[in-house]
Amino acid sequence: xxxxxxxxxxxxxxxxxxxxxxxxxxxxxxxxxxxxxxxxxxxxxxxxxxxxxxxxxxxxxxxxxxxxxxxxxxxxxxxxxxxxxxxxxxxxxxxxxxxxxxxxxxxxxxxxxxxxxxxxxxxxxxxxxxxxxxxxxxxxxxxxxxxxxxxxxxxxxxxxxxxxxxxxxxxxxxxxxxxxxxxxxxxxxxxxxxxxxxxxxxxxxxxxxxxxxxxxxxxxxxxxxxxxxxxxxxxxxxxxxxxxxxxxxxxxxxxxxxxxxxxxxxxxxxxxxxxxxxxxxxxxxxxxxxxxxxxxxxxxxxxxxxxxxxxxxxxxxxxxxxxxxxxxxxxxxxxxxxxxxxxxxxxxxxxxxxxxxxxxxxxxxxxxxxxxxxxxxxxxxxxxxxxxxxxxxxxxxxxxxxxxxxxxxxxxxxxxxxxxxxxxxxxxxxxxxxxxxxxxxxxxxxxxxxxxxxxxx
Ligand code: B12
Ligand code: SF4
Numbered sequence: 386x387x388x389x390x391x392x393x394x395x396x397x398x399x400x401x402x403x404x405x406x407x408x409x410x411x412x413x414x415x416x417x418x419x420x421x422x423x424x425x426x427x428x429x430x431x432x433x434x435x436x437x438x439x440x441x442x443x444x445x446x447x448x449x450x451x452x453x454x455x456x457x458x459x460x461x462x463x464x465x466x467x468x469x470x471x472x473x474x475x476x477x478x479x480x481x482x483x484x485x486x487x488x489x490x491x492x493x494x495x496x497x498x499x500x501x502x503x504x505x506x507x508x509x510x511x512x513x514x515x516x517x518x519x520x521x522x523x524x525x526x527x528x529x530x531x532x533x534x535x536x537x538x539x540x541x542x543x544x545x546x547x548x549x550x551x552x553x554x555x556x557x558x559x560x561x562x563x564x565x566x567x568x569x570x571x572x573x574x575x576x577x578x579x580x581x582x583x584x585x586x587x588x589x590x591x592x593x594x595x596x597x598x599x600x601x602x603x604x605x606x607x608x609x610x611x612x613x614x615x616x617x618x619x620x621x622x623x624x625x626x627x628x629x630x631x632x633x634x635x636x637x638x639x640x641x642x643x644x645x646x647x648x649x650x651x652x653x654x655x656x657x658x659x660x661x662x663x664x665x666x667x668x669x670x671x672x673x674x675x676x677x678x679x680x681x682x683x684x685x686x687x688x689x690x691x692x693x694x695x696x697x698x699x700x701x702x703x704x705x706x707x708x709x710x711x712x713x714x715x716x717x718x719x720x721x722x723x724x725x726x727x728x729x730x731x732x733x734x735x736x737x738x739x740x741x742x743x744x745x746x747x748x749x750x751x752x753x754x755x756x757x758x759x760x761x762x763x764x765x766x767x768x769x770x771x772x773x774x775x776x777x778x779x780x781x782x783x784x785x786x787x788x789x790x791x792x793x794x795x796x797x798x799x800x801x802x803x804x805x806x807x808x809x810x811x812x813x814x815x816x817x818x819x820x821x822x823x824x825x826x827x828x829x830x831x832x833x834x835x836x837x838x839x840x841x842x
Contacts (some may be wrong), residue, residue, distance in 0.1 A: 386422060386424040386565075386569060386571065386573065388427050389424075389425050389426065389498045389499070389569060390425070390426045390428070390495065390496075390497040390498050390499075391420055391425050391426070391428075391497055391498065391499050391500070391501060392427075392428050392429070392430065392494065392499070392500045392501070392520075393413045393417050393427060393428070393429040393430075393500075393501045393502075393503070393592075394411035394413075394429070394430050394431075394432070394500060394501070394502045394503070394516050394520070394596070395413055395429070395430070395431040395432055395433060395434075395503050395506065396432055396481070396502060396503070396512035396513045396515065397432040397433070397479050397480060397481040397512035397515060397516065398433065398479070398506075398509050398511045398512055399464065399467075399477065399478070399479055399480075399511040399515070399640035400477070400478065400480065400482040400508070400509065400809065401473075401475045401478070401809070401811050401812075402478075402811060403437065403459055403461070403478075403480040404455050404456075404457075404458065404459070405433070405457050405458065405459050406456050406648075406681045407455060407456050407597075407600065407648030407679055407681060408433060408600050409593070409598070409600045409648075410429075410431055410433070410503055410593075411588055411600040411602065411650055412456055412532075412533060412557065413429065413501070413533075414429075414558075414588035414589050414590060414592065414593070415505040415558070415585060415586075415588045415589075416501065416522055416557045416558065416561065416573050417429055417588070417589040417592055418585070418586040418588055418589040419558055419575040419576075419577060419585070419586060419671060420561075420575075421586075421589060422576050422586055422797060423573060423574065423575055423576070425742075427589065427592065428494060428497065428592070429589070429592040429593065430487065430490055430494075431592075431593050431594075432480075432481040432482050432487060432512070432516065433459060433480065433481045433482075434482070434592075434593050435459065435460065435597040436593075436594030436597075438502075442468075446497075452476070452697070452763070454598070454624060454646050454677055454679065454703065454704070454728065455597040455598025455645075455646035455648075456598065456679075457681075459481055460478055460480070460481065460482070460483070461477050461478040461479060461480045462478060462483065463476055463477065464477055464478060464479045464623060465477070467511055467806060468516055468804055469804050469807070473812065476648070479515075479637060483690075484515075484519060486551055487516075487519060488519065489517045489521060491519070491523045491524075492523065494721075495522050496527065497524070497527065497564075497668045498527075498528075498569075499527070499528050499529075499530065499568065500517075500520055500527055500530070500678045501529075501530050501532065501557075502516060502517060502529055502530070502531045502532075502547075502549060503533040503534075503671050504531065504532070504533035504534055504535035504536055504543075505533060505534055505535070506534065506535070506782070506808075506809075507534065507535045507538050507539050507784070507785070507805040507808045508782070508805050508808045508809040509535065510535050510539075510542070510543070510547065510741070510805055510806075510808070511806075513535065513545055513546055513547050513548075513549075513641055514533065514546065515627075516598050517529055517531075517547060517549060517769065518548060519715075521548070522820075524555070526555040526566065528550045528551070529548070529549040529550050529551070530549060530551045530552075530553055530561075530564065530578060531543055531547050531551070531552050531553065532549070532552075532554075532560070532561075534619060534724065535547075536549075536552050536786050536807070537555055537619060538615060538619075538784060538786060539589075539785060539805050540552055540554050542805055547622040551564060553812070555619075555621075555622075556621065558575055558579070558585075558794060559579060559621075562575055564575055564582040567751050569654055573640075578619070580624070581625050582602070582604070582605060582624050582625065582626045582628050583630045585643050585685070587634060587637065588600070590638070590642075596638070596642050596643075596644050596747040597644075597646065598644070598646040598647065598648055598679075599637065599638045599642075599644045599647050599648070600647075600648050600649075600650050601631065601634065601647050601648065601650065602625065602626070602649070602650050602651055603625065603626050603628070603631045603651055603654060603661065603662075603665065604624060604625040604626060604652070604653055604654070604656075604661070605620050605621070605623075605624045605652075605822070606619075606620030606621065606622055606623040606624060606649050606652060607620070607623060607640070607652040607653040607656070608623045608653065608655070608656060608776050609653070609656075609721050609723050610721055610788075611710075611721035612719070612720045612721055612787065612789040613718050613720060613751065613754065613781060613783075613784070613787060613788075614721075614784075614787060615784040615786065615787055616652045616668065617775050618786045618787065620652070620786075622739070623653065623656075625657070626660060626789070628660075628661050628662070628664045628665035629664070629665075629668055630777060631665055632665055632668040632672065632674075632732040634668055635647055635669065635674060635676065636672060636674060639674055639676050644676070644677065645675075645676050645677060646674060646676065646678075647677070647678050647679070648678075648679045648680070648681060649678065649679070649680050650680070650682065650774065651682065652682065652683075653685065654680065654684055654687035655684050655685045655689070655693070655836060655838075656684075656685055656777035658690075658693055661697075662693065663696060664694070665839040666696035666699070667696060667749070668692075668695060669700040669701070670696070670699050670700050673703075675701070676701055677701050677703045678701055678702045678703065678704075679702075679704035679762060680702065680704060680705050680706055681704065682706065683705065683706055683707055683708025683709075683749045683779075684701060684705060684707050684708070685708070685709050685723065685724070686707045686708070686709060686724050686729055686732040686733075686748075687723065687728050687732070688727055689732035689736060690735065691735045691738060691739070693735075694732075694735040694736045694738065694739035694741070695734075695739045697739070698736075698739040698740045698741060700716070702725060704735075704747075705741070705745060705746060705747065706747040706748075706749060706777065707729075707732070707746070707747065707748050707749065707774075708723065708724070708749050708814070709724055709729050709748045709749060709765070709769065710723075710724075710749065710750060710751040710765075710779075711750065711751060711754075711757075711799040712726055712750075712761070712764045712765040712768045712769075713759060713761050713764070713765075716728065716754075716757075716761065720789075725768065726768065729748070729768075729769075730772050731744055732773045733748075733772050733773060734772075735747075736774075741777060743773045743774060744775050745775075746773075746774040746775060747774070747775045747777045748769045748775065748776055748777065748779055749777050749778075749779040750762060750766065750769065750776055750777065750779065751779050751781050752778045752779070752780055752781065752813070752816075752825075752828070753780050753781040753810075753813040753814070753815050753816040753825075754781050754789070755789065755792040755793050755796040755797075755813060755815045756796060756817065757817065758817065758820075759817075759819075759820045759824055759828065761800070762778070762816075762828050763828060764833065766778075766828065766831050766832050770832075770834065771842035776808050776832040777832065778828065778829060778832055779810070779813060780810035780811060780813050781810060781813070781814075781817055782808050782809065782810035782814075783797065783801050783808055783814060784808065785802075793814075793815050793841065796815050796817075797814045798814055798815070798816070799812065799814050800820070804828075808828045813825065
């Protein structure tokens with residue numbers, strides 16, 4: 386496969402709002418590393434790379450605003466809403482590179498033998514459609530393979546509307562070799578052991594511009610089965626890495642590329658912490674790695690002990706977010722039992738003792754679940770504030786195939802079964818009809834009462 390060129394594309398986000406909370410195309414970068422190991426020539430265009438514009442010949446520095454911690458605003462421009470979203474009275478935007486810069490990059494790139502397109506949120510598929518359309522205009526006849534979360538969770542929709550030639554569900558490292566073998570008429574093997582995450586190469590981060598933050602995984606999947614979550618549909622069970630190998634990777638990016646900010650993408654970073662997170666944190670401290678860690682995904686509060694809290698603080702975990710979701714005991718039990726209110730109180734107390742302040746301890750509360758009353762959300766906000774943490778409302782995005790999907794389908798205000806655009810969390814598609822948008826805004830304001838905002842969220 387020495388001569389075969391593969392272009393990987395991370396498409397734009399089309400949405401009402403988007404913020405770069407360390408958003409990097411980790412799945413595509415992992416596939417790029419495996420492809421390169423097998424002898425393919427790989428190139429990548431990350432439409433969300435805020436620094437890419439400067440790499441275009443004659444390109445000007447972007448107007449992006451970055452924070453010190455490697456997150457910040459995406460460049461964006463207002464675009465017309467897709468037909469289905471016309472009645473929504475909010476502005477719609479394309480986040481990422483301008484299409485003219487994208488075309489310039491394509492023109493400076495030699496024609497690939499194959500294009501791999503990734504996808505993240507199901508409701509971001511218009512960015513996929515646009516990217517495929519743009520590339521087809523430049524290279525008619527080139528073959529497109531589409532994978533990622535949208536392709537996995539909405540395969541029929543993706544086949545009908547994305548414009549890709551082949552739609553591939555699931556982890557690309559397992560699915561791609563036979564497809565590439567058929568396309569190129571030769572056997573393709575990726576050099577990794579699917580049961581051992583440490584046998585994967587590091588993601589090909591050299592393919593994206595300036596590395597102001599690096600995404601890190603210590604595991605794939607999650608042992609829990611919460612009814613609103615797709616983790617189980619997207620992963621082959623719960624697989625974990627050796628904690629010392631994770632620290633090797635952090636040290637590698639820190640020493641070779643000067644990276645100071647790392648974002649954990651795990652679904653279950655703290656699960657089985659005695660064997661995983663605790664030794665990893667001790668090793669980070671022992672090696673004297675002076676870097677910042679961020680956890681935009683909810684961590685498991687149940688795992689926090691006084692020792693683990695001190696280790697998190699000592700190792701440089703700056704952005705910590707926890708999944709609590711609801712103060713209702715019946716909701717906690719019905720959705721999967723990952724946490725109780727007593728465990729929340731106890732864990733927050735340990736985090737405070739370790740040195741974290743109220744604004745540092747972000748606690749996610751799901752809102753807009755099917756049938757959920759405003760009182761339940763309000764009680765969650767008051768509880769989290771009352772124990773000295775920061776409540777963060779996480780709007781529920783209904784996901785096909787999850788246990789809660791049936792209820793969501795019945796109660797949604799939009800046709801979520803037909804149109805993935807309506808999965809958008811910011812539409813609050815399953816919000817009860819007796820909760821108005823004004824009520825919801827009032828709940829949002831309640832989360833901020835008495836809180837001096839600090840940090841990245
Ligand atoms: C990290 C993460 C984030 C990060 C950003 C990540 C990013 N790069 O954009 C942050 C924290 C910002 C985030 C935010 C949110 N997220 Co999120 N997130 C994830 C998470 C945990 C991991 C994604 C990841 O990088 N995995 C690791 C890499 C290695 O895997 P991967 O990208 O899937 O790639 C593999 C395959 O997909 C495939 N593949 C990928 N591309 C391609 C291409 C080809 C051609 C092929 C063949 C294969 C292939 O192979 C890859 C390697 O195995 C997923 C859950 C999950 N486990 O996937 C949720 C998930 C995607 N998020 C979800 C949700 C709900 C949200 C929020 C709405 C939460 C909220 N209520 O606020 C917000 C929305 C953000 C917004 N609107 O701006 C949902 C999806 C919802 C939907 N309708 O699509 C998920 C599935 C979690 C869930 N609850 O079930 N998220
Ligand atoms: S604990 Fe988190 S990642 Fe695991 S199933 Fe529940 S919501 Fe998903």
